[in-house]
Amino acid sequence: QVQLVESGGGLVQAGGSLRLSCAASGRTFNRHTMGWFRQVPGKEREFVATINWTGGSTDYADSVKGRFTISRDNAKNTVYLQMNNLKPEDTAVYYCAVSAISTSRLKVDMDYWGKGTLVTVSS
DSSP states (O other), X not given: OOEEEEEOOEEEETXXXXXXXXXXXXXXOTTSEEEEEEEOTTSOOEEEEEEOTTSOOEEEOTTTTTTEEEEEETTTTEEEEEEOSOOGGGXXXXXXXXXXXXXXXXXXXXXXXXXXXXXXXXX
16 A cells, blocks of 8 residues: 655744655655645645655645645655745645656646645745
């Protein structure tokens, strides 16, 4: 059974940093794109970042570009999201996702989802 388990969320002041991790189990994803989405209650889940299977290609939402960095360790079947200079508008539940499609930002193209980790940024 495939599981994606996020960790690293929490409460941080504006301007601070957090590092999210997502560990996959049940199968290896070293040929899949891995990524992060986020969702605020009452709003659609939105794309944050993805990284291809080699780690050589990344994609970011404009709202996080320059502040967030996605990376992965295929040996550990884990993807990370380093979040710097956090803003109150980054407050959301962050979800890890895996896709067999190399360049998609679309939720519908994600094959597996984690249950999410809450990030709260205070002003």
